[in-house]
Amino acid sequence: MPTFSPRAAYPWVVIIVGCLALADAAAATRWYPLDPRWAMLCGLTIIGAVATLRMRAAPVSFSISDTFTFTTLLLLGPAPATITASLEAFAISCLISRDQRRVTRVLFNITAVGLAMWTAGAVLVRFEGSGGAGSLVIAPGRLAIATGAAVGTYFLVNTWIVALAVALERAQPVFLTWRTHFLKLGLAYAAGAYTALLLALFAPVTGVTAFLLLAPMPLVLYASGRMWLGRVNDRVAHLDTMNRQYRATIEALAHAIDAKDQVTHGHIRRVQMASLELARALGCKDQGQLHAIEAASLLHDLGKLAIPEHILNKPGRLTETEYATMKEHARIGAEILAGVEFPYPVVPIVRHHHENWDGTGYPDGLCGDSIPLGARILAVVDCFDALTSHRPYRRALSSSDALAILHERRGNMYDPAIVDLFTTIAGSIESGASAPSRSTSIADALPAAAPVSTASLPAHAHAIVQLGDDDRFGAVASPVLAVACRASAAAAGVVFAYVEARDALAPVAALGLDADTLTSLHMRVGERLSGWVAASRRPQREADARLDLLTDDTHLHAAVSLPIVSGDALTAVVTLYGTQPGCFSATMIDTVEVLVSTLALARRPQTSARPAARVKRPA
Numbered sequence: 001m002p003t004f005s006p007r008a009a010y011p012w013v014v015i016i017v018g019c020l021a022l023a024d025a026a027a028a029t030r031w032y033p034l035d036p037r038w039a040m041l042c043g044l045t046i047i048g049a050v051a052t053l054r055m056r057a058a059p060v061s062f063s064i065s066d067t068f069t070f071t072t073l074l075l076l077g078p079a080p081a082t083i084t085a086s087l088e089a090f091a092i093s094c095l096i097s098r099d100q101r102r103v104t105r106v107l108f109n110i111t112a113v114g115l116a117m118w119t120a121g122a123v124l125v126r127f128e129g130s131g132g133a134g135s136l137v138i139a140p141g142r143l144a145i146a147t148g149a150a151v152g153t154y155f156l157v158n159t160w161i162v163a164l165a166v167a168l169e170r171a172q173p174v175f176l177t178w179r180t181h182f183l184k185l186g187l188a189y190a191a192g193a194y195t196a197l198l199l200a201l202f203a204p205v206t207g208v209t210a211f212l213l214l215a216p217m218p219l220v221l222y223a224s225g226r227m228w229l230g231r232v233n234d235r236v237a238h239l240d241t242m243n244r245q246y247r248a249t250i251e252a253l254a255h256a257i258d259a260k261d262q263v264t265h266g267h268i269r270r271v272q273m274a275s276l277e278l279a280r281a282l283g284c285k286d287q288g289q290l291h292a293i294e295a296a297s298l299l300h301d302l303g304k305l306a307i308p309e310h311i312l313n314k315p316g317r318l319t320e321t322e323y324a325t326m327k328e329h330a331r332i333g334a335e336i337l338a339g340v341e342f343p344y345p346v347v348p349i350v351r352h353h354h355e356n357w358d359g360t361g362y363p364d365g366l367c368g369d370s371i372p373l374g375a376r377i378l379a380v381v382d383c384f385d386a387l388t389s390h391r392p393y394r395r396a397l398s399s400s401d402a403l404a405i406l407h408e409r410r411g412n413m414y415d416p417a418i419v420d421l422f423t424t425i426a427g428s429i430e431s432g433a434s435a436p437s438r439s440t441s442i443a444d445a446l447p448a449a450a451p452v453s454t455a456s457l458p459a460h461a462h463a464i465v466q467l468g469d470d471d472r473f474g475a476v477a478s479p480v481l482a483v484a485c486r487a488s489a490a491a492a493g494v495v496f497a498y499v500e501a502r503d504a505l506a507p508v509a510a511l512g513l514d515a516d517t518l519t520s521l522h523m524r525v526g527e528r529l530s531g532w533v534a535a536s537r538r539p540q541r542e543a544d545a546r547l548d549l550l551t552d553d554t555h556l557h558a559a560v561s562l563p564i565v566s567g568d569a570l571t572a573v574v575t576l577y578g579t580q581p582g583c584f585s586a587t588m589i590d591t592v593e594v595l596v597s598t599l600a601l602a603r604r605p606q607t608s609a610r611p612a613a614r615v616k617r618p619a
Helices: 006-031 036-050 065-076 078-094 103-128 140-170 174-181 183-214 217-260 267-281 287-299 302-306 320-337 347-352 373-387 399-408 416-433 468-488 528-536 586-601
Strands: 492-499 504-512 540-543 558-566 569-578
Touching (some): 006 078, 006 103, 065 183, 103 140, 140 183, 267 287, 267 416, 287 347, 302 468, 302 586, 320 347, 373 399, 468 569, 504 569, 528 540, 528 558, 558 586, 569 586
Antiparallel strands (some): 492 504, 540 558
C-alpha cells in the first residue's frame, strides 16, 4: 500500500483549493458589468509578466505586472482580479524552459496566485464593506488602509504557499526558506500597491479617457527602470571582471612565490586556510577584512622574490647582515602591492605581518592593537606553519612543541588573545589542511593550474641562461617569467637584463617556442623591438614578434614588451610572444605588468645616460 507523502500531496491540495477559488471568481464575474478597462488591464498584466527585469549578478528580478493586478482588484473587484492574476501566472509559466514546464508545476503556479488574490479580495471586501464592482469610490484614507491590508494578505499567502513547497522539496524549515528567499520581495509588492492605489483614486474622478492616459505610466517606469538596470548590470559586470582580475593576479603571484622559495612549497596555501579559519573563529564577519586576509595570506612572502637565494634558503643561522636583508621582504612586498588598487586592505597586512605585540618587530615597530588584526592573525599562523614544516637546518617540530613556542612568545611577539584561540582550534585547522575540499582559498574559484616548473613546459621549449653577476637575477626571473607566460597564455617569453657596460640587453631567462633562438637575442639598446622598449622606457602592447627575431621562419607573430624600471634606472625588459596577432588582451597585459614589476626589486638597477638621438625605431 503506497505511503502518504506530504511533499507529493501538497501541490495537489493547492491546485484543488485554487481551482475552487477560480471557479468562484468565474461564476461571480457574471454579475459584473462588462468594463473595457478589464481587457486593457489583462493585456498590460501579461505584458508586465513577460517584461520582467533581472539582475545578472544576483537572484533579484523586478516586474510591473503586480501593479495591474492590484489595480484590477481596486477598480473592478475580487473576481476579475483573481482571473487576471491567474492569467499573469500562466504567462510567466510559459516562459519557463521546456524541460521544467511540467503540468503539475504550471497548475500549481496558476492556482496558487489565483488563491492568493481571491483571499486578498475577501480581505478588501471586508475592509470596504461591499463586493460590488466599482464600489471602491471611498475616502482615500480608508481606501489606502484597505489596499494595504489586501496587498499584505496577497503577499503573505502567495509567498508562504510557494515557500512551503520549496521547504518540502529541499527538506528545509519553512520559515527559514520564506525569510531567505521571499521576505525581501515585500518592497516590490508595496511599490506595485502604491501605484495601483494612485490609479484607483484618479480613475473614477477623471474618467475613462484619463485612465487610458494614466494606465501606461507603469510601462514608462518600466522603460526607465530597464535603462537604469542595464547600467547597473554593466557596472556589476565590470566589477566582476575586476574582481576576477584581482584574483588572477593574486594567484599568479602566489605561484611565483612558491616557485622561488621551494623550501617552503605549499606554505602559503596552508597559512591562507588557517588564517581564514582563525579570523572567523575570532568573530570577523566583515567580508572586506576576510578578503584582505585571504589575499594577504597568499602574498605575505611576495617580497622574498627580491631576496638572494643564498640567504633565502641558507641551511643555517643567518648573519646580522643577512638577517637585515631578509627583513626587507615585508617592506618590499608591500611596496610591490601598493601599485595594485585592491578593493580591500591587503597592503597593511603584508607590510606588518612581522610586527611584534611589544613593538620590537619590523619594519615599523608597531605594537599592540596598532598592528592590523589581519597581520596579527597572519603572524601566529605563519609562525606555527613554519615551525611544523621541514627546513634545511632542522626537522619539523610536532604540533605540541610548536604550540609551546607560541605560548612562550605570547604577549611579547604575538597577540595573547589570538594565541589562546589558535591553541583551542589548532587541531581542527590541521585536520582541515589535509582536506582540500574544506579550503575557501581564492584558488578554489579558479581553474586548476600546474605548479610552476620547467617540467610543465613542452619538451625542447625551456632554457635558462645566467650571466655572471646576474645569477641571482636569473633565478628570480625564471619563475616570474613562467608565471607571466601562464597568466597571459604566451607561447614564449624572455627576460633581458640591461648590461650597462655594453649599453645592451642580454637574455637571462627564456622559455617556450623557439627558446634556443630567444637565448641568443643579444641586442643594443635602441635596436629591434625589445631594444626600442629599453631605450624609450615605454611598453609596446601590440607588436610583431618578427621585429625581435628578424626572421619570417617562426611560429611567433605577436609580441608584448615591457620595460622594468626602478626609479629612473632601467633594470630589464620582459618580452612575451604569441602565435596569433592580437592574442594578448588588455586584461592579460595588466596582470603581466604587475607580475614582472617584482623584477625591479630583484636586481641592482643599471643606469646610463644616453642622448635621445641614439634611440632608433626598429625597421
